[in-house]
Amino acid sequence: MEGIVLKTIDYKEKSKLVYLYTPQGILSVKALDATKTKLGFVTTLNQVEFEMTSGKLPTVTEYSLKKSFYSIYENLTKVGVLAPILDVIFHLEEGVNHSRIYVFLIQTLNELLTTEDSYQVLSIFLVKMLAVFGIKPELKKCVRCSKTNLVDFSMLEGGALCDSCSIYHEKNYQLLYDFQQLYFAKNYQALTLKLSYQALLDEIYQYYAIHANFKLKDYYL
Ligand SMILES: [Zn+2]
Numbered sequence: 001m002e003g004i005v006l007k008t009i010d011y012k013e014k015s016k017l018v019y020l021y022t023p024q025g026i027l028s029v030k031a032l033d034a035t036k037t038k039l040g041f042v043t044t045l046n047q048v049e050f051e052m053t054s055g056k057l058p059t060v061t062e063y064s065l066k067k068s069f070y071s072i073y074e075n076l077t078k079v080g081v082l083a084p085i086l087d088v089i090f091h092l093e094e095g096v097n098h099s100r101i102y103v104f105l106i107q108t109l110n111e112l113l114t115t116e117d118s119y120q121v122l123s124i125f126l127v128k129m130l131a132v133f134g135i136k137p138e139l140k141k142c143v144r145c146s147k148t149n150l151v152d153f154s155m156l157e158g159g160a161l162c163d164s165c166s167i168y169h170e171k172n173y174q175l176l177y178d179f180q181q182l183y184f185a186k187n188y189q190a191l192t193l194k195l196s197y198q199a200l201l202d203e204i205y206q207y208y209a210i211h212a213n214f215k216l217k218d219y220y221l
Helices: 070-074 076-090 098-114 118-129 170-183 197-211
Strands: 002-011 015-022 025-031 046-052 060-068 150-154 159-162
Touching: 002 025, 002 076, 002 098, 015 098, 025 060, 070 076, 070 098, 076 098, 076 118, 098 118, 118 170, 118 197, 150 170, 170 197
Parallel strands: none
Antiparallel strands: 002 015, 002 046, 015 025, 046 060, 150 159
16 A cells, blocks of 8 residues: 555554545544654655555554655745645545556655746645645636636636626636646746736635635745
């Protein structure tokens, strides 16, 4: 079994309860005598391979460290960005494709380790994850009439509007453009966007609030 440590809480004497994200979803396992022998297993953001007992609350028996992402914690901007990313993972519903999301999360953390633009990593992650919540915005055709001469973006209707359905609105047009760039970005390629990341993240947060009824954690400390 493989997973990435999301958080740990104290569990009885010297032991910890460890929450991991795995290709099968979130899993909680006990790590006995965690302070001595399971240090690498109870460190947040460690990617580990492990064996565990069976049962309702399994105990980890063996583990090996695959990769540590801990140095993300050395940069305050990155620590801030991590909060909504992990928040999204904790909000995943049952039945989603965890194995794909797991790969995407690892890719996102790898990018966050080295990037100089943490807000771009966060924006791409959040916009791409909208599809997982079943609230992907319609970005290729008008949400009302399916025409493709797009000039506007409707936050409430969740997608683009064409020139027959809306008058041109500069800020919303920029928003539509940026949503398209983020959603269709290949991996974490560098993007040239029209709005600032701060303005864009405000909109993305609003989109989650309206369509998923989900108030994401702040990305600034
Ligand atoms: Zn239309």
